[in-house]
Amino acid sequence: MPLRVSVRTANEHRLDTRSPPITPTPKDESPSGSVLTPRSGFSSVSLSPIDDKRIDQVSLLHQDLAAPLEFRDSLEVQHDSRGKPFEYGRGVWSVVYKASSRPPSESSLLTPPSSPAPGNHKVAVKSPSRRDAHVVLDAEALALSRISLFSGSDNYVVPFHGYIPGDHAIVLDAVPLSLATYIEEKAAIAKQNMSTRTMFDPVPGMASWKALATKLIRGLSWLHNTPHIVHGDIKPHNLLLRPLEDEDTGSVDFPFTPLFADFSSAHIIAGPSLSAEKNQPGTALTALTPPFAAPELLTVSSLTSLDVRPTPAADVFSLAVTLLAAATGDLLLYPGTSNMQRLAMAREGHRVIEFARSGAHGSRVPRNGLVEQIIKPALVKDPAERINPTDWLNLVESLA
Numbered sequence: 001m002p003l004r005v006s007v008r009t010a011n012e013h014r015l016d017t018r019s020p021p022i023t024p025t026p027k028d029e030s031p032s033g034s035v036l037t038p039r040s041g042f043s044s045v046s047l048s049p050i051d052d053k054r055i056d057q058v059s060l061l062h063q064d065l066a067a068p069l070e071f072r073d074s075l076e077v078q079h080d081s082r083g084k085p086f087e088y089g090r091g092v093w094s095v096v097y098k099a100s101s102r103p104p105s106e107s108s109l110l111t112p113p114s115s116p117a118p119g120n121h122k123v124a125v126k127s128p129s130r131r132d133a134h135v136v137l138d139a140e141a142l143a144l145s146r147i148s149l150f151s152g153s154d155n156y157v158v159p160f161h162g163y164i165p166g167d168h169a170i171v172l173d174a175v176p177l178s179l180a181t182y183i184e185e186k187a188a189i190a191k192q193n194m195s196t197r198t199m200f201d202p203v204p205g206m207a208s209w210k211a212l213a214t215k216l217i218r219g220l221s222w223l224h225n226t227p228h229i230v231h232g233d234i235k236p237h238n239l240l241l242r243p244l245e246d247e248d249t250g251s252v253d254f255p256f257t258p259l260f261a262d263f264s265s266a267h268i269i270a271g272p273s274l275s276a277e278k279n280q281p282g283t284a285l286t287a288l289t290p291p292f293a294a295p296e297l298l299t300v301s302s303l304t305s306l307d308v309r310p311t312p313a314a315d316v317f318s319l320a321v322t323l324l325a326a327a328t329g330d331l332l333l334y335p336g337t338s339n340m341q342r343l344a345m346a347r348e349g350h351r352v353i354e355f356a357r358s359g360a361h362g363s364r365v366p367r368n369g370l371v372e373q374i375i376k377p378a379l380v381k382d383p384a385e386r387i388n389p390t391d392w393l394n395l396v397e398s399l400a
């Protein structure tokens, strides 16, 4: 039975899991390891709490938030039968717990008894797993706050319920399936059913892969063109799959909405003042994950720079590598290599299709096949020559 471990009052935000679940050195979620150091947040104009969405989108574009939108409800972290808090996952900075949220008791006093009581909501609580993650989660909450104010965000980004500043904890919709897990599952099934009929197709099947690609590219295009956010660390572990509602699932090729998650390396690319821009960290201060990171971010000068930031073109590259991994079923991309070898290969990342083709699952990316046609323009070495998300979306939609 879940223990009630935390109640929020107007001036108090506590997230107490009643045991020390946060390990000082978190397990790295990425297969090849992330290059990382802490980052600082961005800030400027002040805005209002999460339920106050009266800001029009045009003015929003030119504003930045001073503080994240706060979580106002009460939270109950779920525990397993041995009393340990239930974890959805871990990343570079955080542990993500399973919890349920409920509107605060104050509001139920104000609500007439005849009105329907809103039920508990299943949520995920992203908590820092190390001290230097506090500023990272502060900044992530700010990015998520901005995104959540744009209509349509729930179709592309994991829905954000607010921030608990005292705990540096982010409350999100619970979406327990990551694209990484989905790819692993599809790869395992494909291995069992290996046949000459399917060995030239992506592991989830061509129709599913194409539907996934289309939805993800549409989401990236929205992210760059609507809230004007660069994600900065796109990879299968940072994409979550929300099942479609029952009635939709029968005949569809890919019965999920893929959602961008983990905005810990994100930054804003339009609107805010130059001073806010200056507060945004360079690549030296964010997490980057080879082989998904674009090669221009993996040079020694870029890795140590406080000014170089992931660009929209870098996101395009990372999404293309993600789609390649979804086709081959291989999250490592370069299996059997050491971290250093992988970094060296990732620095040659524009050759990633060639590398994958020489691996065990190369047959799944046939020369000039649909997968290559879709991802190749996004893997161009020179970021200025790389396809932009809008053209990329047109391309994927135009290919039958």
Ligand SMILES: Nc1ncnc2c1ncn2[C@@H]1O[C@H](COP(=O)(O)OP(=O)(O)O)[C@@H](O)[C@H]1O
Pocket: 029, 088, 089, 090, 091, 092, 093, 094, 095, 096, 124, 126, 158, 172, 173, 174, 175, 176, 177, 178, 237, 238, 240, 261, 262, 263, 264
């Ligand atoms: N909203 C969510 N619902 C369920 N699981 C989640 C959610 N957000 C993250 N997770 C899980 O927790 C892991 C770590 O979260 P992430 O945001 O990537 O943290 P980090 O910034 O530390 O990498 C993810 O890879 C995923 O497995």
Ligand SMILES: [Mg+2]
Pocket: 029, 091, 092, 237, 238, 262
């Ligand atoms: Mg992550």
